[in-house]
Amino acid sequence: MDGVPGRPDMRRVALTLRADAVEEVLDRLMPLLPQGVYERALDAERTEVSFFGDGLAAAAALDALAGDDLLGREEEEVPDSREERRRHAGRAWTVSDRLRVRSPGDPPAAGAALEVVIEPAPGAFGTGAHPTTRGCLELLLELEPGGGLADLGCGSGVVAIAAARLGWEPVYALDFDERAVAAAGRNAQRNDVEVRALLVDLREIPAPPAHTLTANIPLDIHERVAATLSPATARVIVSGITASQEPAATAAYAPAGLVPQGRRIAGGWAALLLGRP
Amino acid sequence: MGGAAAGAALTLAVLDPETAAAAGAPHGQLASAVGGGLRLSCHKLVEDAARSTILLVPGLLRLDVRPLEDSLQVFARALHPVPPRWELIDGAAAGAATDEPYRLDWRVDALLEPHPVRGEVTVTMTVDFDRGVAHFVTHAVLREITT
16 A cells, blocks of 8 residues: 555545534545545644545546535645555644644644644554543643653653643653654654653563553553552552453552542543542 | 325335445445345445545445544444434443454434334454554444334
8 A cells, every 4th residue: 555666646635624514524525435534624713634546537526515615625646655645634632621632744723722742653552532541631631740750651652741741750651662662752852841761561660659650551561560559659540441440450559558539431441540548 | 304204215215225235335335135124234444544434324324433543533424314323332442452353332223204223333443553554344234113
């Protein structure tokens, strides 16, 4: 699927649509576009919908389909590559009306209080779209920042970077995947925050004795972290678990003296705030 | 919608396999008659961050998916004036800690006339993270509820 030398380019058609009309337009377009579309918010009022193909004979008909909701249309020859298509997909999410996570390809939002820019990368979980990541960020936003924070299973670094932006210091980002550690370091640099990204396997090494831990990791790793938790850790945001795993996760941290103080459940996923009473 | 006769025609049209097969063919969707209803099957490769249709029942509903690096967005669109009701019955987050495909199961209820339609929809997703592509398989059975 990726571009290869000698392979002809493909045509990209980009429609600029009224944001509040996108779904109705897609009701008409999607049946005609089996390869799908790539959506990206241009601003609060306009959304770009791109689609790709070799012979878009139906392009003129698509104009009519979009009707009055069509604000603009561009066509260009582009390389036939997955990366090229991904480039036109928006990844911008707002969390608790206070934090906006976006990709470098998404335009900054006017008036956003706090933005974190995350470059998607293979092996680096955390675009900000996943319910458990969102739950983790929502709980983080409810806390009074202060002291050190370690983000376990940092992936792209989205939670660690948000914590640094909010005022935690120092902030550590840990992951067992080299690609995630590299991505977290790059993203910290991109966001101009101080985050130390480290390659750590929590199956072998205890979590660092930070005042606050955020942990977007599987249940069995939570159990290992809980068993070796430092007394200096006063609160843990537990994520990366399903709603059905909530009792087991809570029970794992109970011997360390942590009790539930908040929770978010969405799409079958859970995020929990555990703290000392 | 006007009256019982029009309502009956609507129900029959929604459950017509030829209509669903023709509309869904570009999306790899098969449609056939099943006792008292319609059976649909679809499979498709969807590139990372693309929004693509994986189930299309003209006049009733469309199901789109958008796989991202770390999550799956699902868009259930109503193509009927009375939106069908979707209830996730199983599979939320299933597969998260296993090697099995991610699986979602819904029950769908549509208040058509003269008889409502009830269906079950199953979507499985297998992701190739390195290639940035996900394989979706959709199965659905929709039946007219006459009792």
